[in-house]
Amino acid sequence: MTIGICNDHAGLEYKLKLVKYLSGKGHSVVDFGTDSPESCDYCDFAHPLASAVESGKVDSGIAICGTGNGMAITLNKHQGVRAGLAWNTPVAHLVKEHNNANVLVVPARFASYRQVVSMVREWLVTDFAGGRHQRRIDKIPV
Numbered sequence: 219m220t221i222g223i224c225n226d227h228a229g230l231e232y233k234l235k236l237v238k239y240l241s242g243k244g245h246s247v248v249d250f251g252t253d254s255p256e257s258c259d260y261c262d263f264a265h266p267l268a269s270a271v272e273s274g275k276v277d278s279g280i281a282i283c284g285t286g287n288g289m290a291i292t293l294n295k296h297q298g299v300r301a302g303l304a305w306n307t308p309v310a311h312l313v314k315e316h317n318n319a320n321v322l323v324v325p326a327r328f329a330s331y332r333q334v335v336s337m338v339r340e341w342l343v344t345d346f347a348g349g350r351h352q353r354r355i356d357k358i359p360v
């Protein structure tokens with residue numbers, strides 16, 4: 219699986235660890251930055267990841283900022299993206315099973331790295347349930 223990943227300064231530490239983790243699991247990882255600890259604007263990294271998801275350059279994405287909200291708000295401006303914010307493992311499961319999120323967003327400042335790995339693992343192995351959830355997803359575009 220090809221997974222795109224992006225972060226702002228708040229998400230840098232977890233991003234660096236996740237790239238190693240995912241590569242070690244055999245995934246191909248495309249890193250959209252930032253690779254600097256300097257304060258930056260999450261939008262500058264969310265938009266390139268979203269475009270890669272929409273174009274099919276990556277199969278899915280992971281985005282990390284302090285709360286996760288800046289990334290999620292930006293990513294969801296793209297019609298082909300369903301970015302879901304998760305704060306624990308059951309939510310990470312449901313954001314794939316019910317919402318078919320093609321980008322998982324995690325809050326670096328409100329989850330331990332251990333929790334983040336658990337969320338990523340759960341989101342990757344969970345299948346979309348379809349059915350009534352597909353009907354709801356079909357009604358999202360404006």
Ligand code: RB5
Pocket residue numbers: 226228229260283284285286287288289
């Ligand atoms: C950065 O301070 C912080 O605002 C950002 O990481 C994120 O939480 C925004 O939504």
